[in-house]
Structures are given as C-alpha cells and as structure tokens.
Amino acid sequence: MLTLTLTASLLSVATGLVAQAPEGLPNPGFEERSEGGPAGWxxxxWQQSGVFTHVQEGRGGGWCVRIESTGGADATWSAVVPVRPFARYRLSGWIRTEDLVPMAGGAGALLNVHEIQTVRTEAxxxxxxxxxxxxxxxxxxxxSILVNCLYGGxxxxxxxxxYDDLELELLGASPLSLSATIHADEVGAPVSELVYGQFIEHLGRCIYGGIWAEMVEDRKFFYPPGEAESPWRVLGGDGALTMATDAPFVGEHDPVLQVSGEPVGLIQEGLGVVEGKRYEGRIVxxxxxxxxAVSVTLAWAPxxxxxxxxxxxxxxxxxxVYPLRFDATGASREARLEITAQGEGAVRIGALSLMPSDNVRGMRADTLALLKELDSPIYRWPGGNFVSGYDWRDGIGDRDRRPPRKNPAWSGIEHNDFGLDEFMAFCRELGTEPYIVVNSGLGGVEAAVDELLYANAPADTPMGRERAQNGHREPYGVVWWGIGNEMYGNWQLGHMPLSDYVRKHNEFAEAMRAADPSIKLIGVGAVGEWTATMLAECSDHMDAISEHFYRQEGSGLLGHVSQLPESVAxxxxxxxxxxxxxxxxxxxxxxxxWNYWYGPHVFGELGTRYFLKDGLGVAAALNEFVRQSDIYVMANYAQTVNVIGAIKTTTTDAxxxxTGLALQLYRQRMGSLPVAVExxxxxxxxAAAWNADRSAxxxxxxxxxxxxxVLDLRIEGARVSGRGRAWVIAGDDPMLYNDPGQPPRVAIEERAVERAHRGLTLDPISVSIFELPVR
Known part of the structure; x- marks a missing residue:
C-alpha cells in the first residue's frame, strides 16, 4: 500500500474549506436601495410578465418587494447567496398576498432555492x-445558491x-474531508470508449462555417439577391437582376444579370482570407x-x-462550370466576392463555390487538425431536432445540384453540401465510427430503410448501385443507427403521443433489422414515463436507449461544476x-x-463561449461516466464545433x-478499467482507473x-511507483477562455511526478490526471 499526499497551500483541511465562505442573504429586509431597487436583488x-416594485409596504412600514400580474406570470425577485457545501440551512421569510390566484399549474407565492427544485416553502x-x-x-x-421570492412557480x-424579512440560517455543517481511498483490486465494468463520443448537427455554424470549408454564403441563391435575408448585394440599378423560375439549375430559381452596358453584378462581403493562401472554386x-465577359473578383484590400x-x-x-483560383497577398475577415458582367445580354447563374485550397475533401484543414486532437471514437449525425424534418436524399449526388432548403428546425439555410457521403468521408478522415440518426418525425419507414441500404447494401443492389453511381462502390458498414430524436417533446417535428410512438419505433426497428440484421439501434428515451414505456414496449426493438440533458450556468464555482456529474449520476x-x-x-x-448551454451566442446561432469552469464541469462529468461504467455504452458531447461546441472557429482560425481540452485529456490519458474510490x-x-494492460x-x-x-490519498490492493506523470488543465480565473486566432489562455500541461509519497500538487481551478506505474 502506498499512501500519497496531494499537497497544497490550503490550511482549511481541519477547519473545513467552507469556513471561508461568506454567509447571509444580501439585504434580507430590502431596506438598502440601489439604482431604484433593492440592492443585491x-x-x-420565467413565463409571461410580472410587474416588479420596491415599495414601502413592509411588515413594519419599511421597504419590501412586490410582484403583481393581471394576465398571469411566473416571476421572481432573486439573489445569489454564497453557502457552505455539505451544510444544512433554514430559509425563511414573510409573505403577504392579495387576490392571488394560481393558474396553469402555478403554486402561488413562496420562497425557493433555484438549483434544488425540491426546496420550496409553503405557497x-x-x-x-x-x-x-x-x-x-x-x-x-x-x-452558492439562487434564492427566489417566487410568484407563480x-x-x-x-x-x-x-415579500419581506428573509433569513438564511446555518443549522450545521460537516467538516470537509480531503481524503480518498482507492481500492485498486475492486475493478468495475470497463469504460466504453464511446463515452468520448461527439455530436454534430446541421445547426448554426457547426457544419457550415465550422467543419465544411465553403466560404460563400447562400451559394445556390435560396434567397433572391438583394432581399433582406440574402447575403448577396446587387450592383446596378432597377432591372439589373431578375429571378428566373423556368428550369432552374438548382432550387426554385436562378438569378439573372441583365447586362446593358452599365456595370451590373452581385457582391458578397465578410469572407475571411489569409495572406499567402490559395482559394479555389467554381461558378456555374x-x-x-x-x-x-464575366469577371469574378476576390478583394481583400482597397x-x-x-x-x-x-x-x-x-x-x-x-x-x-468555370474554375476559379485566387492567391491572396493580404489578410482580411471582410474580403469581398464580386461577380460582374460586361457587354449586352443576360447572365444566368446557377451556383458558386470557393474554398481554401488546403481543404480536405471539402472540410477545413484547421478544424480537422483539432478534431484529430480530440480523437472522438464516434460521431452522431445529422441531428438533433434537424433530423425530424430532414430528407437524406437531398444530401446525395452532385453537390451543386442538391437543393438548398430552409433549415426545418433552426434558422438559416441547409445547403445540403454535407450529406451522408460527406459524413462518411469525415468519419474516415478522423478514423472514427459513424452513428446516423434516421428521421422518425416527419419521415417514414421506407425512407429510413432506403438510407440504411444506401449506406450498407452491396453495389449490386438498387440502393448500393445508387451509392456506387455517386462514387462510393464499397458499402460503408454503418453499425450504429438512431431512430428519431427527442420525440417526446412538443418542439419536435412529427411529435406524437407516446402510445403511438412506441408502435412507430417498433415498425422502424423491424424494417431496418430486416434490411440489415448486423446493425445496432438506439431508441429515444427521456427519464420518466417516456423511458419506462419505451423499455417496456420496445426493449426487443433496440440495443440501447438514449437520454439527453443540458445545464445552464450554476451559482458558484463548485455548484456550477457539480451540475454535470449530478445529471449523469x-x-x-x-x-x-x-x-x-x-x-x-x-x-x-x-x-x-449532454453539455452546458448558456451565455451569449458569440460564434453564430447557439455559439456560446465556454470558460475554464465549464472545462472542469465536463471533466467532472467524465469522472462520473467512469463511476457509472456499467450503465453507459455511449455519450456524445453536444456539439463539436461552434454550436455549444468544444471547438470554435472564425472564418480564418480555429x-x-x-471543454474540448477536458475531453481530449480524458480520451488520451484516462484509464479504462475503473476501480472503487471512497x-x-x-x-x-x-475517479481512478487502470489502463488497459494494468501497467499503470x-x-x-x-x-x-x-x-x-490537500488530498490524503490511500491506494490499497496495488503497489504503485512514486514516480509518474501528470497532465493538468488549470488557470488563475474560472472565467478564462480560448479564442480562435489568439494565443491559448488555457492548455494541457504535462508534468513529471517525483517522490509521490511526499506529495502531488493540485492546482487551484484545475483538472489533473496522474499516471502512476505499477512497481
């Protein structure tokens, strides 16, 4: 047995870390005013609109807070309160009501703790x-907790x-234990490598603007140029552009430039170019x-x-089709693409494409390099809510001829440039396994079976022949297939009652297994009645059941981080x-x-930024997957690029x-044979685990x-060396983040571990994986 001490500067082991936590509600009697309201609140x-006032109508004639509504509201006065972890508190206060009537499931007027839904007073x-x-x-x-003076609820x-005279009273607190015992001889079920999976969806800039290298927005002219939603601006006066709907090249219409001697054309701005880089494409x-003549110009400077x-x-x-090639001698994120015509007549444009010449089969080289570092073993595609309105046939064949569509679930255009064949190329480039979800929302069984056969059938079958005609003779051999996405939700296209959906799921499963018995099927789950019924009615029609969760920003560093492992558990x-x-x-x-989902959209639709504290939360969730290895066969971080993503991009950088660093660290360094930890x-x-050969x-x-x-760590059931290695993600601020095009503020640092029996250092705000070889 080796006893290790993880040393640090903290002296609160005996007294408890929580002794340093500030206590008490801010301004509990609402007597302090700031900017016309109660300070600290x-x-x-939450729903509809309440009217909030800070009034001198309190119990003793002083200040209090008031909420009122005539049309119905779910509303709150809230305050963030630091608390001691592992402590017992009493929250109390005084409430007065007048003609308060709950409706639509509301409770009334009460106090509650937002992060702990069961903590609520009488209403x-x-x-x-x-x-x-x-x-x-x-x-x-x-x-830390969020205390609510809740109205409706x-x-x-x-x-x-x-509401008046609130009080938060500490009733007792356990001293924090900074010790752990690892029972290295108590080995659990192996951790499935698929828990390091990823999910990409046709949403925001996950694929287009993130993975896919296309630089031109609306390259097939879904929106008529010059309209508000189009990225194209028209050069020329009235009549310079018309839209032809007779036999369009792709989609519902083609833009036609009417050339009559004056300059006419189309302009798109906001492209990103890098000095010294070549850009290649085509115009139809x-x-x-x-x-x-028709001139196509790429301009990056005056x-x-x-x-x-x-x-x-x-x-x-x-x-x-006419080829295009440009060599940029300058850099800009506001480059401009111009299409102009000279002479007399008409120019009808079908499609346009431009990519960096270093693209890899249409994908961004910089994004792919980071994806290879992430090294995820499986990718789920194409959705997500998107899949319930997606026709997979839109995404095969000649890319220029694939129809542009309005995204059925999100904003923006679905260009259909990245379809099943491109997804398989993506998976092969990364050496990862595909997991394809079929449309059981608005889609039918026949379309799902056709998609399966297109992917997996031999080339001498009808669907295999179609795949071969598109340049892919050999079957893809896709094993993992999902039937639908979140069909329990009324936001889902094709949502239906559970009693109807179990029959639909089984119809899909029977038909797909009849077409290819080798596949593995994942059914839609949601803890509660939905999952219970799916398990009861569909267990013999699926190989795994899905679950989803997202968490928002939590109060306090520890509280924020703990949300993800709590949800996994x-x-x-x-x-x-x-x-x-x-x-x-x-x-x-x-x-x-699974993921955090909060904050402003810095990187396009749902493109939230993540901070060091979010990386810690993801790492803690991965620890929980290790502990729950007998339950989870797969987990897919949502999503990979830009959209609540592990990787972020601009038009020129990635x-x-x-959060991606945490996923990368565990994928590369965490063992796969979990052991018991007290x-x-x-x-x-x-969390602790042996590596595959139990050498460390x-x-x-x-x-x-x-x-x-300071963690006093006892290892029983094994003799490990006092020397090893450690990999650490740390920083001096939980709000540190990395930005494309800037030096990283957060990174994985490798360190040598010497004389482990004398101590291993745990940094503040950190994730650490230690590797100790067997002696």
Whole structure:
C-alpha cells in the first residue's frame, strides 16, 4: 500500500474549506436601495410578465418587494447567496398576498432555492396577511445558491404578493474531508470508449462555417439577391437582376444579370482570407446575347494590389462550370466576392463555390487538425431536432445540384453540401465510427430503410448501385443507427403521443433489422414515463436507449461544476431502478446529447463561449461516466464545433475550447478499467482507473475551488511507483477562455511526478490526471 499526499497551500483541511465562505442573504429586509431597487436583488420573468416594485409596504412600514400580474406570470425577485457545501440551512421569510390566484399549474407565492427544485416553502394563495414560511435543506456540492421570492412557480398566478424579512440560517455543517481511498483490486465494468463520443448537427455554424470549408454564403441563391435575408448585394440599378423560375439549375430559381452596358453584378462581403493562401472554386453560369465577359473578383484590400480577378470570356449559352483560383497577398475577415458582367445580354447563374485550397475533401484543414486532437471514437449525425424534418436524399449526388432548403428546425439555410457521403468521408478522415440518426418525425419507414441500404447494401443492389453511381462502390458498414430524436417533446417535428410512438419505433426497428440484421439501434428515451414505456414496449426493438440533458450556468464555482456529474449520476440512478424492475436483459444507455448551454451566442446561432469552469464541469462529468461504467455504452458531447461546441472557429482560425481540452485529456490519458474510490464530503471530484494492460493506475481529480487543495490519498490492493506523470488543465480565473486566432489562455500541461509519497500538487481551478506505474 502506498499512501500519497496531494499537497497544497490550503490550511482549511481541519477547519473545513467552507469556513471561508461568506454567509447571509444580501439585504434580507430590502431596506438598502440601489439604482431604484433593492440592492443585491434582481428580477426575472420565467413565463409571461410580472410587474416588479420596491415599495414601502413592509411588515413594519419599511421597504419590501412586490410582484403583481393581471394576465398571469411566473416571476421572481432573486439573489445569489454564497453557502457552505455539505451544510444544512433554514430559509425563511414573510409573505403577504392579495387576490392571488394560481393558474396553469402555478403554486402561488413562496420562497425557493433555484438549483434544488425540491426546496420550496409553503405557497400562499388568496388574500393573506403577513405569514412566515420556511424550508430546511442540504447544500450538497454547492458553494452558492439562487434564492427566489417566487410568484407563480412552475405555472402562472394573478394578483399581488409582497415579500419581506428573509433569513438564511446555518443549522450545521460537516467538516470537509480531503481524503480518498482507492481500492485498486475492486475493478468495475470497463469504460466504453464511446463515452468520448461527439455530436454534430446541421445547426448554426457547426457544419457550415465550422467543419465544411465553403466560404460563400447562400451559394445556390435560396434567397433572391438583394432581399433582406440574402447575403448577396446587387450592383446596378432597377432591372439589373431578375429571378428566373423556368428550369432552374438548382432550387426554385436562378438569378439573372441583365447586362446593358452599365456595370451590373452581385457582391458578397465578410469572407475571411489569409495572406499567402490559395482559394479555389467554381461558378456555374450561362450567358446569352452579346455578353463579352464575366469577371469574378476576390478583394481583400482597397486598390489594385488588394484584389484578383478571374475573367471568363469563352462563355456558353448552356449552364457550364468555370474554375476559379485566387492567391491572396493580404489578410482580411471582410474580403469581398464580386461577380460582374460586361457587354449586352443576360447572365444566368446557377451556383458558386470557393474554398481554401488546403481543404480536405471539402472540410477545413484547421478544424480537422483539432478534431484529430480530440480523437472522438464516434460521431452522431445529422441531428438533433434537424433530423425530424430532414430528407437524406437531398444530401446525395452532385453537390451543386442538391437543393438548398430552409433549415426545418433552426434558422438559416441547409445547403445540403454535407450529406451522408460527406459524413462518411469525415468519419474516415478522423478514423472514427459513424452513428446516423434516421428521421422518425416527419419521415417514414421506407425512407429510413432506403438510407440504411444506401449506406450498407452491396453495389449490386438498387440502393448500393445508387451509392456506387455517386462514387462510393464499397458499402460503408454503418453499425450504429438512431431512430428519431427527442420525440417526446412538443418542439419536435412529427411529435406524437407516446402510445403511438412506441408502435412507430417498433415498425422502424423491424424494417431496418430486416434490411440489415448486423446493425445496432438506439431508441429515444427521456427519464420518466417516456423511458419506462419505451423499455417496456420496445426493449426487443433496440440495443440501447438514449437520454439527453443540458445545464445552464450554476451559482458558484463548485455548484456550477457539480451540475454535470449530478445529471449523469441522476440518469444512471433512474436506469438502475428500471433495471431492478425489468425482467429482461439490462438496456445500455446512450447519453447522446449532454453539455452546458448558456451565455451569449458569440460564434453564430447557439455559439456560446465556454470558460475554464465549464472545462472542469465536463471533466467532472467524465469522472462520473467512469463511476457509472456499467450503465453507459455511449455519450456524445453536444456539439463539436461552434454550436455549444468544444471547438470554435472564425472564418480564418480555429481553437480548442476548455471543454474540448477536458475531453481530449480524458480520451488520451484516462484509464479504462475503473476501480472503487471512497471519498468523503469533499470539494474534490476523484475517479481512478487502470489502463488497459494494468501497467499503470490513472487518478483524475477536479479541484473546483480557487485555492490549492490537500488530498490524503490511500491506494490499497496495488503497489504503485512514486514516480509518474501528470497532465493538468488549470488557470488563475474560472472565467478564462480560448479564442480562435489568439494565443491559448488555457492548455494541457504535462508534468513529471517525483517522490509521490511526499506529495502531488493540485492546482487551484484545475483538472489533473496522474499516471502512476505499477512497481
């Protein structure tokens, strides 16, 4: 047995880390005013709109807060309160109501703790004088909470409520344990490598603008140029452009430039170019009348030196493809693409494409390099909500001829440039396994079977022959298939009652297995009645069941980080109950969407930025997957690029997010044979696993505090060396982030470990994986 001490500067081991936490509600009697309201408190409307006021109508005639609504509201006055982890508190306060009527499932007027939904006081309704209410609760792994003076609550209310004289009383706190015992001889079920999976969806800039290298927006002219939603601007006066709907090259219409001696053309701005880089593409057009030339120009700076032009003179009256090539001698993220015509006549444009010449089969080289570092073993595609309105046939064949569509679930255009064949090229380039979801929303069984056969059937079958005609003779051999996405939700296209959906799922499964018995099917789950019914009615029609969760920004560093592992554990606990009640074999869980989801959209639609604290949360979730290895067969971080993504891009650069660093670190360094770990009530999250050949023990520790920590670590059942290696993600601020085109602020650092029996250092705000070889 080797006893290790993870040394640090923190002296609060004996006294408890929480002794340093500030206590008490801010301005609990609402007497302090700031900017016309109660200092320390803010308002929020969860549903509809309440009216918030800070009034001198309190219990003793002083200040209090009030919420009222005539049409119904779910609203709150809220305050963030630091608390001690693993402590017991009493939240109390006084509430008065007048004609308060709950509606649409609302509770009334009450106090609650936002992060712990079960912590709520009695709810007052009707007309009641000042009444004291209270609730007692445990903080668990939370160092901060959000206290709500709640109006409505999980529904709406009308009438008026006043709140005054709140109090948060500490009833007791456990001293924090900064010790752990690893039982290296108690080995659990192997961790499936598929828990390091990823998910990409046709949403925002995940694929187009992230993975796919196309630079031109709306390259097939879904929107008529010059309209508000089009990225194209028209050069020329009235009549310079018309839209032809007779026999369009692709989609519903083609733009036609009417050339009459004056300059006419189309302009798109905002392209990104890099100095010294070559850009190649094509334009599809037809010219009639006396058109002398069509010029395509890429301009990255003012003046002749800041542009290059390809002049096309040998023009055909039939739609023809003309190559383009530019060599940028400057850099810009506001480059401009111009299409102009000279002479007399008409130029009909079918499509246009431009990519960096270093693209890899149409994909961005910089994004692919980071994806290879991420090294995910499986990718889920194409959705997500998107799949419930997606016709997979739109995405095969000649890319220029594939129809542009309005994205059925999200904003923007679906160009259909990245379809099933491109997804398979993506998977082969990365050496990863494909997981394809079929449309069980608006889609039917026949389309799903055709998609399966297109992917997997031999080339001498009808669907295999179609694949071969598109340049892919050999079957792809896709094993993992999902039937639908989140069909339990009323936001999902094709949503239907559960009783109808179980029959639909089974119809899909029977037909798809009849077409290819080798596949593995994943059904739609959602903990509760939906999952329970799917397991009861569809267990013999699926090989795994999916679950999803997203969490928003939590209060406090520890509380924020702990949300993800708590969700992973909660879903696992529910499935343990399902297994205990089921008669058949255990059903594995595929957690094929999970992540944080909060903050402004910096990188396009749902393109939220992630911080060091989010990386810690992802690492803690990965620790929980290690602990729950008998439950999860797969997990897919959602999503990979830009959209709540592990990688972020601009038009010219790409960078690994802090969440991506955590995924990369665990994929590369964490062992696969989990061992039992005993940890007391601790701010540290600890997991341990042997590597595949049991030559070394890996220990992962997440320190979600802003100070170095001390962990007394006992290893039983194995003799490990005092020398090893460590890989650390750390920083001095939980809000650190990485940005494309800028030096990384957060990175993985490798360190040597010497004389482990004398101590291993855990940095503040850190994720660490230690590798200790067997002696």
């Amino acid at each position: 803010h308002t929020r409307n 007052l309704t009707g007309t009641q004088d000042w009444t004291r209410v209270e609730a007692v609760f445990e903080t668990g792994r939370r160092d 999980w529904g709406l209310a009308t009438g008026t409520a006043w 057009l037809a010219a009639s009348g006396g058109v002398e 003046g002749r030196e800041g542009r290059q032009t390809v002049r096309l003179t040998d023009l055909s009256s039939e739609m023809s 909660s879903i696992a606990a529910a499935h343990r109950q399902y297994r205990a009640q089921a008669e058949g074999p255990d059903m594995p869980v595929a957690l094929d969407e 960078a690994m997010e802090t 940890v007391g009530e601790s701010p540290l999250d600890v 023990l890996t220990i992962a520790v997440v320190n979600a505090s802003e100070e170095a920590q």
